[in-house]
Amino acid sequence: MADLGMPSIDIIFTGLGASAVQRSQGGRTAVLIIKDDTDNTFTFNEYISIDDLTNLEQAKYTPGNLQFIKDALGGTPKKLVVARMDETLGVLADLLTDIKGKVEMNCWIGVADGTQQEQDDLVSFVTSNNELNKKRYKALVYKATSSDDKHIVNFTNEGEEGSIAYLLGYLAGLSLDISSIAKVLKMKSVIEPADLGVAINNGEFILYNDEGEVRVARGINSLVTTGQGVTDDMKFILIVEVMDMIYTDIYTTWKKFYKGKYKNSLDNQMLLIGAINSYFTALEDDLLLDRNFDNKSMIDVNEQRLANIPKYGETEVAKWDNDKVMEMTYGTNVFLTGNIKILNAMEDFKFKISM
Known part of the structure; x- marks a missing residue:
């Protein structure tokens, strides 16, 4: 029996894990x-x-x-x-x-x-x-x-x-254009752990004393375990903040302006993809996404192919090329995927001088 449930949108970030910056300020x-x-x-x-x-x-x-x-x-x-x-x-x-x-x-x-x-x-x-x-x-x-x-x-x-x-x-x-290490905190001093590096590698958010000022040692969350689409970039608070902003923006736009209001045709899916890609371009202009990377969303051909197998059979679906798969939209489902590169803040500096 088909699982109808509630209408849903599922945006998953994997792998590469008005102005957005102005809003984030x-x-x-x-x-x-x-x-x-x-x-x-x-x-x-x-x-x-x-x-x-x-x-x-x-x-x-x-x-x-x-x-x-x-x-x-x-x-x-x-x-x-x-x-x-x-x-x-x-x-x-x-x-x-x-x-x-x-x-x-x-x-x-x-x-x-x-x-x-x-x-x-x-x-x-x-x-x-x-x-x-x-x-x-x-x-x-x-x-x-x-x-x-x-x-x-x-x-x-x-x-x-x-x-x-x-x-x-x-x-x-x-703001999403700076890291949490960028500002001096309103604190006089803190007790530092015995080894800052070990604590940071354990996923601990640490403050340290820096020449009479208190700062964040590293703008990280508690993520330690990576793999299966979870990358080291996702250990940084700034990266996750941008991910969550993108997710929220796409989700709310879908919910307010698309969900239930358009037929699930290829043309309408391409309009949605075009809107998302324009959004990515705006994030490139804000330097939240890397403009030197091809940030884009697209139809998830593999997911849509698999979804059509119960209805048309594996043998028939195997004959379809990618263009045919994209034309064969499935029920109320919109299967999209995307690749983006989020820019982190500069935190590490190495400068060699030879004399």
Whole structure:
């Protein structure tokens, strides 16, 4: 029996793993989870800047949580969503379910002053929803037990669990044309791990002291294991941010302007492909994609060929050339593939001088 299910779009990045840069300068949404019993009449509050924290708003939080909120806003995210749970009776899993129905699919999430179990639960929530529900959540966690995922940033400097709120806002507020190592952080000093290189290679997000300033040592997530379409490039936060922006842009455009509104003909598929390729060209102009690479989308001939076998038979389909396969669209499905090259920021420098 055919599996009809819900109409769907599945965009998979493998292998090469208004202006996009201008949009990204406004940052992404940050979701800060706090535990607070001061005012239990709300679950979510939204703030754009510290100016939104009127006396009435400040009265809703403990002094500690209010400082966390100010710290997060100091990183200039596009928007800060404060998600409140009861300090004693609150269940993080219930709040995370509410968050899923509240925030956009591409955002940063962190728990202020969370327990080890809460950090691990957030990791599970983000990884499962990204895989099963096609979300593009990113989590900043503190010393998670297990992560190894491109959407999990595992911060591990000793004694810095209170910095999650600030760093969450910082990462959500970064423009996509710079790396997280580019800016000096609003911190006096940190305790560094014994070996920065070992920690980084373990997928740990590390801060270090640099001549009286605190900086990010390497703009990486927790991804360690590569292979089967997962490359070393995907270990970098900046690369994943651009991937998620592209995914989100294509998904939302499809959902708003294409899904269910056009017949599934080759001509209409080519119009969609043309729109996506024009989008890639704009990203090249913004230096998010490498203009020296042939960034393009196309019909996934192999997938469409396989899809047609149950209806027409393997022997018949084997006779079709690629042009014929593209003409034989399949039901409501649009099978596309693509190749892109995302530009990373310059972080390493080697310069030899001979005298």
